[in-house]
Amino acid sequence: MKMRVAWLAALAAGFAVAFSHTAQTQSSAALTGRVTSIEEGPMEGVLVSAKKAGSTITITVVSDEQGRYRFPSGKVQPGRYALHIRATGYDLDGPQEVEIAAGLTVTADLKLTKTHDLAAQLSNSEWLASFPGTEQQKGSIRACTHCHTLERVARSRYDVDKLTSVIERMSTYPQLSFPQMIQKLVAPRIGGGEDPLEQRQAGWRRQAEYLSSINLSSAPQWSYSFKTHPRPKGRAAKVIYTEYDLPQKTRQPHDVIVDSQGIAWYASFGEQILGKLDTKTGKVTDYAVPLLKPKMPTGSLAVRFDEDENVWLGMQFQGGVAKFDKKTEKFQTWSLPPELNGDHVQINQVSPEHHRVDGKVWLQDAGTYTVLRLDPKAGKFEVFEPYKIPRPNIYDVISDAQNNVYFTVFGRENIGRIDAKTGKIALYPTPSKNSAPRRGMMDLQGRLWFGENRANRIGMFDTRTEQFQEWAAPTVESWPYDATADKNGEVWSGGEFSDRVLRLDPKTGGIIEYLLPRFTNVRRVFVDNSTTPVTFWVGNNHGASIVKLEPLD
Structure with missing residues (x-):
């Protein structure tokens, strides 16, 4: 989704912003102001973002209950910044830029107006909440x-x-495809058993019938009203x-994972790329991941550290796993043997965190829905089959x-366990079906x-x-x-x-929800426990960026 981004250019007083400058105190902000609208007056929970000209880093803060936002002086350096906001239902009243000078606090009051294109601002969850239809219909398009x-x-x-016809074509794309880079499946997964063409065609038709009832194929406007979620408030607004x-x-x-440095x-x-981001400067270094199966789709899914903070990758359709030694900056790879390495193979997950115990590394194959164990020294793989075909999707x-x-059973409601010494497999059902x-x-x-x-639970x-315990979002x-404890x-x-x-x-069951600055296809989450407070990290999987969240409490 292309979020409507309102850019600001400081042309004269009386547009959407009022400027003033004061000398900074030791604890003052470099940039501050109030966010208001005719409809609400002072507005809490508006995300205000500032990006310095020529920079690859954007800083975002959230307005408080008085509508005031503030950028700490330690977060923004002197220079010219473009500003934009996220507040569903609103646009900025004109574009704006602001000049931040050393030692001064710039005050820029922002005025918002009702948007003329609410659809451009909806998250996927807001679209799903807005769509008419049954749970089964919505489930078919998620x-x-x-x-x-x-x-x-x-x-x-x-x-x-x-x-x-579009859905049929898209069924030939792997999940790693997106509009910026399309790839094609070479072979379907086999773990789920036979999938007759007639059944697939009937399913595509049902999806198309539902989608044609909620798109603009029969009218210039949508026949249903949009349902939006509330803006952040209270502790959810105390974040950078x-x-x-x-x-x-x-x-x-x-x-995205963060090391001890x-x-x-x-x-x-x-893509066959492992990236390293210097979080102080924003500099990115790319390392080319070896190509094991040139005719297969490229890219990696799981990224995890071992005990020495070497980086391991699940190489997906390349049919293997990789280890990147941070000291030597060299890769070592292990490919499945030919009898296990068909075109359907998709090694998404790898778990090297405790491999010192017995010298073994666990992984998963999404092509067969099986769990494997690698002996890196011997280069040998063992296969564990918790289910017989047709199998549910074993995910992590x-x-x-x-x-x-x-292991997590995405295709059902189970957590599974394999005993490392005996190979015994046990399955445990979650309370929610x-x-x-x-x-x-x-x-x-x-x-x-x-x-x-x-x-919809943790x-x-x-x-x-x-x-088990469960907490509803x-x-x-x-x-x-995903979920991770700090x-x-x-x-x-x-x-x-x-x-x-x-x-x-978990003690109180309370959940704070922090709204991200723009549309973010959230996948793996990571917490850096070396900071106080802890720091949360996530990749914007469709937005080509990495986001750091710092709670202020």
């Missing part, structure tokens, strides 16, 4: 967001026949965001301190935290007591993709559809 926004679909004018642009629009930072690492979801693998592995556990992490207490994608499985259609016992997640970061206090 996967569209793997590659593009729902706004793209809703604005189309295609009828049923045209949409059917830093967004780093990546070098190319084709970069998809699906997974404060360097952020990411792999491009659709997460090792514990003994290097047993837990069809919850679709997706990605997760193990905390130091042996609790597995994960996103329950279809149940889940926790205590591996010692074998008991406040915003409907959030679809938490050093304070709080848990962080991200709404795949809502552009909101969730901060859960």
Whole structure:
């Protein structure tokens, strides 16, 4: 979705902003002001972003209950900045730029007006909340967001026949495709069993019939009203965001992790690129990931550290895993043997965090919905089959301190466990049916935290007591993709559809939702526990950027 971005240019007093300058005190802001509108007066929860001319870094703050925003002097340096806002239902009354001078506080009061194009500002979750139709109908189109926004679909004018052909064509794209970089599947997955063409064609037709009822194929305007979510307030407005642009629009930072030196690492979801981001300067260094299967789609999904902070990658359709040694800056790769390495293979996940225990690394194959274990020294793979074909989608693998592995069953509502010594497999159902556990992490207490994608919940499985707990996301259609615990016992997640970061206090059940500065296809989430307060990181998978969230409490 192309969020409507209102850019500002300081031309004269009396436009959308009033300027003044005062000398800074030691704790004063470099840029501040009030956000108001005729409809609401002072406006809380408006995201105000500032980007210096020629920079790749954008800083965003949120207005408080008096409508005041402030950029701390330590976050913005002297220079000319373009400003924009995010406040669903509103635009800035004209474009604006502001000049920040050393030692002075610039005051810029912003006035907002009602937008004429609300559709351009809706998140995917707001589109889903707005669409008429049954849960089954909406469920049939959620996967569209793997590659593009729902706004793209809703604005189309295609009828049923045209949409059917489009859906059939898009079924040949892997999930790592998106409008900036299209790739084609070479072979379908086999883990789910046979998928007869007649059934697929009937499914495409049903999708097309539903989509043609909610797009603009039969009328110039939508027949349904838009439902929007409230702006942030209270603690959700006490936050600073830093967004780093990546070098190319084709970069998809699906997974972002941060090492002990404060360097952020990411792999491009659709390219053979491992990226290193210097978070102080914004400089990005690219490393070319080896190509194992030249005729197959490119890109990596999982990015995880081992005990030495070497970076491991799940190489997807390349049929293997890679290890990047940060000291030597060299890759080592392991390919599945030929008898396991068909064109359907998709090694998405890898879990090297506890490989010192027995010298083994766990991984997952999305092509067969199986779990594998690699002996890196011997180059040998073992295959574990928790289910017989037709299998549900086994999505993530997460090792514990003994290097047993837990796996999430996205195709159902199970957490699974494989004993590292005996190979015994156990399955545990979540309280919510069809919850679709997706990605997760193990905390130091042996609790597995994960996103329950279809149940709209954050889940926790205590591996010692074998008991679950669940917490519902406040915003409907959030679809938490992942979850991770921080050093304070709080848990962080991200709404795949809502552009909101969730901060859960498990003791009280309270959840704070931080709205991100722009449309963000949220996937893997990461918390840096070396900072106080902790720092949250996420990649904008379709926006070619990396976002850092710093809570102010």
